[in-house]
Amino acid sequence: MFVTYVRIHHGLQQKGDTMHSGPTHATAGLHPLDFIGDHLAIDFINTLRTPDGVLYDVFETDKDVRDWLFHAGVSTPKEPVRWPQGALLWKARQLREIALKAVEAMKAGKRPSLDTLNLFLEHAASHPQLVMRPGSKIEIKRVRGSRTLEEFLSPIAEAVAELLADGDFDLIRHCEGEECSLWFYDRTKAHRRRWCSPAACGNRAKVAAFRARVKANAN
Numbered sequence: 363m364f365v366t367y368v369r370i371h372h373g374l375q376q377k378g379d380t381m382h383s384g385p386t387h388a389t390a391g392l393h394p395l396d397f398i399g400d401h402l403a404i405d406f407i408n409t410l411r412t413p414d415g416v417l418y419d420v421f422e423t424d425k426d427v428r429d430w431l432f433h434a435g436v437s438t439p440k441e442p443v444r445w446p447q448g449a450l451l452w453k454a455r456q457l458r459e460i461a462l463k464a465v466e467a468m469k470a471g472k473r474p475s476l477d478t479l480n481l482f483l484e485h486a487a488s489h490p491q492l493v494m495r496p497g498s499k500i501e502i503k504r505v506r507g508s509r510t511l512e513e514f515l516s517p518i519a520e521a522v523a524e525l526l527a528d529g530d531f532d533l534i535r536h537c538e539g540e541e542c543s544l545w546f547y548d549r550t551k552a553h554r555r556r557w558c559s560p561a562a563c564g565n566r567a568k569v570a571a572f573r574a575r576v577k578a579n580a581n
């Protein structure tokens with residue numbers, strides 16, 4: 363199934379600081395690296411990352427997961443849900459780990475284990491519904507429930523499934539930044555994308571190359 367999502371324009375509020383030894387986290391705003399993956403499933407995987415070599419988790423609370431889904435343009439059921447506190451966070455992190463392991467296996471030319479994702483999808487039921495649009499145009503809408511956490515996270519699980527089934531893994535790559543763990547789907551025309559962001563790792567590499575040149579000239 364094709365899952366639509368909107369691209370977020372960056373240059374927004376910086377998030378987190380790098381002074382902690384554990385995962386860093388701040389409570390509000392989007393980080394410029396939040397949606398650089400060019401695929402919903404990859405952006406989801408990228409919510410755990412190591413900018414500047416420091417582990418950073420976008421998801422620290424249930425609200426973080428909901429906010430991220432909102433910013434990713436994923437529509438979620440409106441009705442109030444009453445899961446135990448932390449349950450959504452736990453399930454989202456579980457799905458993220460499943461997705462990351464599968465992508466890493468694919469990149470390593472190994473067979474990913476599909477059982478865990480299939481089990482997730484089994485509990486992520488949704489159904490099509492016909493709706494009449496203005497002008498009597500009939501459209502098919504996908505109706506998702508929120509009885510289970512898997513249903514709530516089903517757009518992500520399906521995006522991961524779609525990536526594994528249809529993704530071109532030559533174009534799914536790591537940023538070349540030395541300590542950067544971000545993934546992206548290279549959709550550039552020439553397929554020569556190297557960085558998570560030209561402003562982040564691309565710029566760091568440029569500065570490092572410039573310093574090396576200066577040092578070489580000085581010697």
Ligand SMILES: [Zn+2]
Nearest residue numbers: 537542558563
């Ligand atoms: Zn990077």
